[in-house]
Amino acid sequence: MPDQAHSKAAIVTGSSRGIGKAIAIHLAAAGFSVVVNHARSDGEAARVVAGIGKAGGRAIAVQADVASLAEATRIFERAEEAFGGVDVLVNNAGMMDIKPLAELEEATFDRLMGVNVKGTFNMLHLAARRLRDGGRIINLSSSALITSLPGYGAYNASKAAVDAVTRVLAKELGPRRITVNAVAPGPVATELFFQGKTPELVERLTRLIPLGRLGEVEDIAPIVTFLASPESGWINGQVIRANGGMG
Numbered sequence: 001m002p003d004q005a006h007s008k009a010a011i012v013t014g015s016s017r018g019i020g021k022a023i024a025i026h027l028a029a030a031g032f033s034v035v036v037n038h039a040r041s042d043g044e045a046a047r048v049v050a051g052i053g054k055a056g057g058r059a060i061a062v063q064a065d066v067a068s069l070a071e072a073t074r075i076f077e078r079a080e081e082a083f084g085g086v087d088v089l090v091n092n093a094g095m096m097d098i099k100p101l102a103e104l105e106e107a108t109f110d111r112l113m114g115v116n117v118k119g120t121f122n123m124l125h126l127a128a129r130r131l132r133d134g135g136r137i138i139n140l141s142s143s144a145l146i147t148s149l150p151g152y153g154a155y156n157a158s159k160a161a162v163d164a165v166t167r168v169l170a171k172e173l174g175p176r177r178i179t180v181n182a183v184a185p186g187p188v189a190t191e192l193f194f195q196g197k198t199p200e201l202v203e204r205l206t207r208l209i210p211l212g213r214l215g216e217v218e219d220i221a222p223i224v225t226f227l228a229s230p231e232s233g234w235i236n237g238q239v240i241r242a243n244g245g246m247g
Ligand SMILES: NC(=O)c1ccc[n+]([C@@H]2O[C@H](COP(=O)([O-])OP(=O)(O)OC[C@H]3O[C@@H](n4cnc5c(N)ncnc54)[C@H](OP(=O)(O)O)[C@@H]3O)[C@@H](O)[C@H]2O)c1
Pocket: 013, 014, 015, 016, 017, 018, 019, 020, 037, 038, 039, 040, 041, 042, 064, 065, 066, 067, 091, 092, 093, 094, 095, 096, 115, 119, 140, 141, 142, 143, 144, 184, 185, 186, 187, 188, 189, 190, 191, 192, 193
């Protein structure tokens, strides 16, 4: 456990399951106090918090839909009350809906952009005002941007926005020694990935990965923990692809 991480606090949005859950557990094991945020799955979030506590770490759960600025503000308020301040923000909450543009409904587009883009921007807006100097921001992008497969129009557009704001915010926050980076996983075996995909599409996507398997959440969490650490301080404004070599 790195000593520097003691008394530092991290918010991980969307950490009741999937990649976010693994990141929360990994950050807690590295000594961070962690806010486990989720929108709906109260029980799963409570179990993540209990597991972190059992392993000797510190965590609280905060239910909030990041797509609402008022709810996103509550995440920071609760973190500051519990831990005295926030050093690390991991913008992980996200959703995926794969549909050809001809079939994409306005409501689906709005919901996807609401979580992936507005949710990320809400948290970045708050972090730009409230994160402690020397802090770290890590946004979850996607290697789906490389493949531009049919059906990924809205999702890829949302992650292109994440990449764009990562580079801009790195310049805005550099004077306060806050780094802003993104991690762009390839396919990772989570609920979000399998939802709405045929076994044939899963197989096709797996074949794109030279290492010959889907990613696991444990492939991603240590990369985020490194980017949250003091040792990563010279990496700034980057989108780091973690995808087993798919491109
Ligand atoms: N899995 C992949 O292949 C893959 C690849 C590249 C990038 N990514 C990105 O990695 C991130 C995590 O993906 P995942 O596969 O772990 O997804 P997941 O298993 O579906 O988990 C999503 C998490 O986000 C939370 N969430 C959803 N909407 C939210 C909202 N409005 N406010 C707060 N929390 C919300 C969910 O909690 P509730 O159920 O409580 O809402 C859940 O904890 C996403 O940004 C995704 O785009 C994933």
